[in-house]
Amino acid sequence: MGILQRCAEVGRNSTYGFVTCPLTCVCGSFYFRDIVASTPYLDLPPPQAVYDRPERAEVRKQPAFAGADTCVNPSNRTTVVWSDAWAPGSPPTGDGVDVVLPDGVAVLVRQCDLQDVDAVGPYGMITIPASSALVFDNTTIHLHAHGIIVRGALVGGTATCRREAPLDITLYGAKPASGPLPTKGILVEAGGVADIHGKEYAPTWTRLASNVMPGARRIYLQDATNWEVGQRIMVVTSAFFDRRNNHQNEFRTITAIARHVNDLVGGTEGTTIELDEPLSFPHYAGPEYQTEVALLSRRVRIQGAAADSEMDPDTMEGFGGQIKVFGGGVGRFSGIHALRMGATNEIGRCVLGCA
Secondary structure: OHHHHHOOOOOOOOOOOOOOOOOOOOOOOOOOOOOOOOOOOOOOOOOOOOOOOOOOOOOOOOOOOOOOOOOOOOOOOEEHHHHHHOOOOOOOOOOOOOOOOOOOOEEEEEEHHHHHHHHHHEEEEEEOOOOOOOEEEOEEEEEEEEEEEEOEEEEEEEEEEEEEEEEEEEEEEOOOOOOOOOOOOEEEEOEOOOOOOOOOOOOEEEEEOOOOOOOOOEEEEOOOOOOOOOOOEEEEEOOOOOOOOOOEEEEEEEEEEEEEEHHHOOEEEEEEEEEEEOOOOOEEEOOOOEEEEEOOOOEEEEEEEEHHHHHOOOOOOOOOOOOOOOOOOEEEEEEEEEEEEEEOOOOOOOOOOEE
8 A cells, every 4th residue: 555655755746547646757667466455444433524615725826827928938939829830821730740840939839720630630740849849828728649859848837837727638659560669759859848737736645534435425535635626536445455457446526525624633624525426445544544545637638549548458558658858858747647658568668758
């Protein structure tokens, strides 16, 4: 047990698969196997004095992210919107065609400028030259591409100017039977800088304040959080066996949030959460150990496409996207959800790695 706690010791605010971890420049592989809990289920009462509190947990305050003309415009570059960055009548078409940004400009991406992926398919490889920048507007954006090569700047918020609007970057490329693997990722080359920072949530994981039994749609958490209605959470298993294809981790959507006083945790303020569906399994919270609950949703999501990234149930192998920062490049990522990323049994195909 304690997987989430170990991750939190070295960073926060990004999700890796279903475990809250930092994105670091360490390129390796791991798997979960036989996570064991040996504590019995105790009949503990729920926390008392549940009451509504609209306030959210205090987190470090950030200025609002306002787009390319304010805090995120890379210096000394003229800003143009995506639709105006190309010769008249010749915007990128999607359908797997590669895109190279014009030199010397910061190209502002808005959803209305992008091709409909359902109609024409994803873009090919998007290349940002050393003198250029690709900047995501602070509006809802869904970018679909085979990959992004960053030689200049890729900007989706900064550590002091975080995104409030959702941003999804979906990466495409099936694993071939033989031959070179597709890029299917964000590659930051020497001299390139990638900054992608979503809204900060705190804490990104906490623990149950009382036992949960099958059929429960309300859970009590030990910490006051700034989680939001509509976000996805995971209630971690507390069963004796926990395997990749046989586990009791449960995923639910938040439908309501309130605050309560944790009589079981020294009278501190905690969070009460209502779920969209009843839980199917018991989850333990006793004096010596309490089950973890993790926030999965983020404002920013970088993901492999579902059609060519999902794990094969027979081989237990998957081929997802990647983020790779090469020597001389800079990659700064926080507040993101990495989904269907990394690849099974492929050296150097990490969620985030350095080369």
